[in-house]
Each structure stands twice: as structure tokens, then as C-alpha cells.
Amino acid sequence: MQRNNKPEYDVIVVGSGASGGWASKRLAEAGLKVALLEAGKPQSDRNFSEHKPEFELPYRNRAIEILRKTRPVQSVFSVCSEYNADWFVNDIEEPYTTPKDQPFLWMGRLRVTGGRTNVWGRVSLRFSDWDLKAASHDGYGEDWPLGYQDLEPYYDLVEKYVGVTGLAEGLEHLPDGQFQPPMPLTCQETLVRNRVKEKLGRTVTLARSANLTRPQNGRGPCHYCGPCERGCVTHSYFNAAFTTVPDALRTGNCALISNAMVHKVLLDEETNRARGVLYVDRNTRETREIHARVVILCAQTQESTRILLNSGTREHSSGLANSSGVLGHYLTAHVRSGGGDGELPAFGEPPSMGGPTKPVGIYVARFRNLKGQAPAKNFLRGFGYEGGSSVEFNWRAPGFGEEYKKALREPRVNFDLTGFGEVLPRWENRLEIDPDMKDVYGIPVLKIYMKDGENERAMIKDMGDSAGEMLEAAGATNIHTYALPSAPRWALHEAGTARMGSDPKTSVLNQFQQTHDVKNLFVMDASGFPSNPCQNPTLTIMTLCVRSCDYLMNELKRGEI
Ligand SMILES: Cc1cc2nc3c(=O)[nH]c(=O)nc-3n(C[C@H](O)[C@H](O)[C@H](O)COP(=O)(O)OP(=O)(O)OC[C@H]3O[C@@H](n4cnc5c(N)ncnc54)[C@H](O)[C@@H]3O)c2cc1C
Numbered sequence: 001m002q003r004n005n006k007p008e009y010d011v012i013v014v015g016s017g018a019s020g021g022w023a024s025k026r027l028a029e030a031g032l033k034v035a036l037l038e039a040g041k042p043q044s045d046r047n048f049s050e051h052k053p054e055f056e057l058p059y060r061n062r063a064i065e066i067l068r069k070t071r072p073v074q075s076v077f078s079v080c081s082e083y084n085a086d087w088f089v090n091d092i093e094e095p096y097t098t099p100k101d102q103p104f105l106w107m108g109r110l111r112v113t114g115g116r117t118n119v120w121g122r123v124s125l126r127f128s129d130w131d132l133k134a135a136s137h138d139g140y141g142e143d144w145p146l147g148y149q150d151l152e153p154y155y156d157l158v159e160k161y162v163g164v165t166g167l168a169e170g171l172e173h174l175p176d177g178q179f180q181p182p183m184p185l186t187c188q189e190t191l192v193r194n195r196v197k198e199k200l201g202r203t204v205t206l207a208r209s210a211n212l213t214r215p216q217n218g219r220g221p222c223h224y225c226g227p228c229e230r231g232c233v234t235h236s237y238f239n240a241a242f243t244t245v246p247d248a249l250r251t252g253n254c255a256l257i258s259n260a261m262v263h264k265v266l267l268d269e270e271t272n273r274a275r276g277v278l279y280v281d282r283n284t285r286e287t288r289e290i291h292a293r294v295v296i297l298c299a300q301t302q303e304s305t306r307i308l309l310n311s312g313t314r315e316h317s318s319g320l321a322n323s324s325g326v327l328g329h330y331l332t333a334h335v336r337s338g339g340g341d342g343e344l345p346a347f348g349e350p351p352s353m354g355g356p357t358k359p360v361g362i363y364v365a366r367f368r369n370l371k372g373q374a375p376a377k378n379f380l381r382g383f384g385y386e387g388g389s390s391v392e393f394n395w396r397a398p399g400f401g402e403e404y405k406k407a408l409r410e411p412r413v414n415f416d417l418t419g420f421g422e423v424l425p426r427w428e429n430r431l432e433i434d435p436d437m438k439d440v441y442g443i444p445v446l447k448i449y450m451k452d453g454e455n456e457r458a459m460i461k462d463m464g465d466s467a468g469e470m471l472e473a474a475g476a477t478n479i480h481t482y483a484l485p486s487a488p489r490w491a492l493h494e495a496g497t498a499r500m501g502s503d504p505k506t507s508v509l510n511q512f513q514q515t516h517d518v519k520n521l522f523v524m525d526a527s528g529f530p531s532n533p534c535q536n537p538t539l540t541i542m543t544l545c546v547r548s549c550d551y552l553m554n555e556l557k558r559g560e561i
């Protein structure tokens with residue numbers, strides 16, 4: 001709808017997850033009229049089931065075959081379960097393709113307000129200049145067109161609102177943040193932390209995590225019930241569905257339009273300006289247009305790039321904002337197929353059923369290819385680990401009867417370490433539109449090309465070896481390590497495909513995530529990352545987004561957009 005040829009909205013934001021939630025909040029709170037288009041359905045506390053026992057579910061959370069019928073990809077990762085499967089995309093209705101020899105699991109595709117933040121692991125880590133200027137350190141790829149100093153005040157702002165529990169460690173390459181008081185480490189986590197520091201000089205810290213330990217903005221502190229991926233009625237972890245999006249709506253300046261599957265950005269070819277978007281109403285299958293002065297894509301890396309690739313015109317046949325030819329290229333996603341586990345003592349703690357469950361484990365900070373160390377022999381960049389332990393029953397106890405019952409109660413502590421490694425951005429890892437397939441809404445789907453190179457293979461091997469080294473240093477027994485090729489590629493932390501840069505000939509976005517080609521078109525998710533450091537990406541996605549929104553508002557005031 002338009003009044004006096006003026007669009008009804010100032011800004012269209014596509015996607016209501018980590019980035020879209022922040023964009024809507026920041027802009028609506030500043031007085032701009034925002035239309036927030038979300039492909040998924042509305043989310044509500046009524047859908048949360050973190051306290052519901054399995055025996056209350058129709059299939060007791062045991063019928064994975066039923067989930068596989070509609071969500072063969074999403075259900076590969078156990079966060080998609082009988083509890084919450086309907087928050088995830090139906091893989092049959094919204095497929096993607098890959099070359100036969102490059103299988104790729106595009107998991108964590110959510111279709112509900114809040115996007116992936118409904119189910120994310122919440123680990124929230126800052127990047128440093130070791131990451132943003134990595135190309136200057138080792139000569140591979142491109143530096144980011146901004147530095148840590150540019151991000152620091154925005155990291156502060158985002159962390160204070162999100163609520164991140166963490167321990168300050170004073171590491172240059174993993175900067176400390178505005179932490180809520182730390183959740184305590186378990187005895188085993190403390191043991192590993194101390195021994196690994198003492199023997200190997202590596203830092204094992206609390207996994208900095210978006211879980212509250214103090215009340216904040218009407219949200220309660222975490223009460224250790226455990227399965228955050230099923231929601232949280234006390235709003236104790238960060239989920240855009242009960243934080244940024246409601247804040248935006250409360251202003252009265254933001255309209256959430258659910259079930260709106262955006263197909264393409266509409267371009268006014270005379271003025272070379274985005275005039276709005278075309279979307280399909282998922283319930284009625286009707287096609288609609290909506291108009292605004294500015295369009296911001298926040299639909300998640302692959303989804304936003306899909307929209308741009310599908311927005312080609314006669315002038316821009318290879319996709320919108322693609323004069324560089326770089327759009328779709330340099331897809332990255334962490335490798336996480338190296339790690340290990342081992343047994344540690346229980347220190348007298350008995351196992352329990354239904355006892356408190358700490359939703360946050362440990363994080364091992366990167367220790368390869370940093371200042372003052374010999375470079376790793378056969379790979380660039382680095383990796384960190386997520387991990388932790390809990391005291392369990394001895395489920396594998398042999399025998400039966402009294403003897404079995406006694407053996408079962410013997411506590412077992414398994415301590416695991418899973419590596420998360422940086423994947424180098426490479427031209428050939430890319431997204432294209434598959435000319436032969438459309439989704440159920442008639443929108444052309446993506447073809448994803450992604451495979452590991454020598455650097456990733458060498459890094460995965462070191463992830464396994466180093467995990468073994470640390471478990472040994474901690475005194476663990478029954479140590480097992482693994483270093484597997486990472487195909488089919490797991491993907492939860494994808495980035496790249498519309499990279500930022502200072503040169504419009506080699507990048508799609510400038511440092512404020514504004515497309516070089518179309519001044520009133522922005523992409524504020526991880527598509528703009530020129531590289532994908534080993535730290536989890538979402539804190540930086542949100543931080544960049546707020547910074548870019550401030551730039552956008554300034555440009556609007558100056559009449560530059
Ligand atoms: C299981 C899991 C664990 C994770 N753990 C961590 C972690 O510990 N730490 C970390 O940093 N990151 C983690 N991540 C990644 C993190 O969730 C994402 O980086 C982050 O949510 C991405 O934010 P986004 O705004 O780009 O996309 P999302 O949060 O996914 O939001 C995108 C939204 O856009 C909507 N959308 C998509 N296409 C369209 C369209 N065409 N039209 C309209 N709307 C559309 C989607 O429905 C979705 O709601 C995890 C992810 C998963 C799945």
C-alpha cells in the first residue's frame with residue numbers, strides 16, 4: 001500500500017532472527033516505520049516445552065523415522081526433535097541441491113519468529129584483529145574493511161542487552177566482554193582448565209554464553225533445566241522471539257508480517273533503487289508486493305544470497321548487486337569433525353535423574369598461529385573447542401539384578417572436546433540458483449557447492465591430536481580421539497557469499513553492509529563476512545548489524561540514501 005507515492009514503510013527487514021531482530025529493534029526504537037517480513041509462523045511461550053517429559057509426547061521422542069519423512073536434513077542434528085520439529089523447515093517443500101560428490105547438510109533452517117536463535121547453542125565470542133586482519137598476518141584472502149576498534153563499542157552494547165555469562169581471561173585474540181557473572185565450572189571442568197594451562201599453556205574457559213545469571217529487562221536468570229533448544233518460559237537465554245522482536249513491536253513502529261516468504265527485491269531500474277520486495281504468503285500462496293525507502297536482508301547467509309540471486313533483471317542478469325561477480329562465492333562454514341573424549345573422576349558426586357543441568361560447558365581458546373608461537377606446520381588460521389562433562393549413571397554396566405543396580409549407580413564422567421575450525425574462503429565454494437528446481441512456493445532453489453581443501457584436512461587432524469593431548473594432560477583415562485573428513489559438510493555457522501570490502505570490483509557490500517551497487521539495499525547477516533574465524537559468529541552478526549543500522553540512520557538524515 002502506498003500513500004501519495006510515498007511508501008508506507010521506511011524500511012523492510014527480511015528475517016526476524018539474530019540480525020533481523022536487532023535491525024527492527026534499533027530502527028523502530030529510533031522512530032522509523034519498519035515492516036518485518038518473516039517466512040515463518042509466529043512464536044509464543046505456549047510453544048515452549050523445556051519442562052515437558054518425553055512420556056507426554058505421542059511418540060516419546062523416539063520416532064526419528066517420522067521426523068525424517070518431512071525433515072530428513074533438519075533431523076540429522078538432535079536439536080530438531082519431536083518437541084520442536086515444526087519450527088524447522090520442511091525439507092521436502094523447500095529443498096536445495098548439491099553436486100553428487102559434494103553433500104552438504106544445510107541444517108538449522110528455522111521457519112518461526114526468532115529464526116535460528118530459538119535453538120542455537122548460545123556460545124557468544126568476540127572476534128579480534130587476529131581474525132579481522134588475518135590476511136595481513138598470513139597473506140591469505142582479504143582483510144575485513146574494519147577493525148576491532150570499530151566493533152568494540154557495539155560488542156559492549158549488544159552483550160549488555162543479550163546477557164552473556166563469561167569469565168574474563170585477558171587474551172588479545174579472544175577479547176573479554178561485558179559479562180554477566182559466570183556460571184560455575186564443574187569440578188572436572190576446573191581440573192581440565194588448571195592442568196591444561198599448567199602443562200600446555202592453553203586457556204580453557206567457561207563457554208561465554210547467552211544465558212542470564214542475573215535478571216534483566218523482565219527476563220529471569222537461568223534455573224538450569226537444560227534443554228534451551230525447546231524454548232524457555234523465563235526467557236533466560238537469548239532468543240530474538242522474546243527479546244529484540246517484541247521490543248521492536250512495542251514501539252508501535254514495527255509491523256511483523258509472518259508467513260511471508262520473500263522471493264525477490266524489486267528494483268526501480270530508472271533510479272537504480274530498491275523499491276520493495278515481492279513475497280509469497282505461505283498460507284494462501286498469494287503473491288504480494290510491499291514497498292519501502294530501504295530494504296535490509298537478514299534472512300541468514302544462504303537465504304539472503306538466494307534472494308539477491310533471484311532478483312536479477314535484464315540489466316543485472318547474474319543477480320542484484322553483483323557487478324563484481326562475487327555474489328554467491330566464498331561460502332564458508334566451520335569444520336567440526338575433529339575432537340575427542342575421555343573419562344575423569346566424579347569426585348564423590350552421585351549421578352541423578354532430573355537434577356539441575358548446566359546449559360553451558362567450556363571453551364578452549366584458539367592456540368594455533370598466534371603471536372609468539374611457531375606457526376602450525378601445515379595449515380593457516382586456527383580452531384577452538386567446545387566441550388564439558390556431567391556425572392552420569394553407568395548405563396553400560398554389565399550383569400543384571402542387584403549387582404547391576406549397584407554397578408549402574410557407579411558414577412561415570414565423560415569429558416568431551418569438539419573442535420570448531422576456520423575454513424578458508426575459496427572462490428569455488430559457492431551458491432548458484434538451480435535452474436531445474438523450485439520450492440513449493442515457486443521460488444527457484446539454491447545449488448550449494450562446498451568441499452574441504454588441504455588446509456581443512458590438516459586442521460581437522462590437529463583438532464583430533466590436540467584434543468588427545470589436552471585430555472592426557474588433564475589425566476583422563478579411556479581417551480578416544482577422532483579426525484574425520486568433514487563430508488557431508490555440517491553447517492550451522494555459514495558465512496560469506498556477499499562479502500564486504502572497500503573495492504566494489506571484488507566485493508558486494510561496503511563495511512556497513514550496504515551494497516556497492518544499490519545504495520538503499522543492505523544485507524546485515526553473515527553473508528558479508530570476508531572470512532569466518534573459528535569463534536562462533538552470532539555475537540559479531542548482531543554487533544555488525546547494529547553498527548550498520550546506525551550508519552543507515554545517519555545516511556538517511558544526510559539525505560544520502
Ligand atoms: C543448532 C544450532 C546451534 C548454533 N549454535 C550457535 C552458537 O553456539 N553460537 C553462535 O554464535 N551461533 C550458533 N548458531 C548459529 C546462529 O544461530 C546463527 O549464526 C544466527 O542465528 C544467524 O542469524 P541470522 O539473522 O543470519 O539468521 P537466523 O537467525 O536464522 O534468522 C533468519 C530468519 O529469516 C527467515 N527467512 C529465511 N528466508 C526468508 C525469506 N526468503 N523470506 C522471509 N524470511 C526468511 C527465517 O525463517 C529465519 O527466521 C547455531 C545454529 C544452530 C542451528
Ligand code: SF4
Pocket residue numbers: 050211212221222223224225226227228229231232233234235236237357359
Ligand atoms: S537451561 Fe536455563 S536458559 Fe535453558 S531453558 Fe532452562 S532456564 Fe532457560
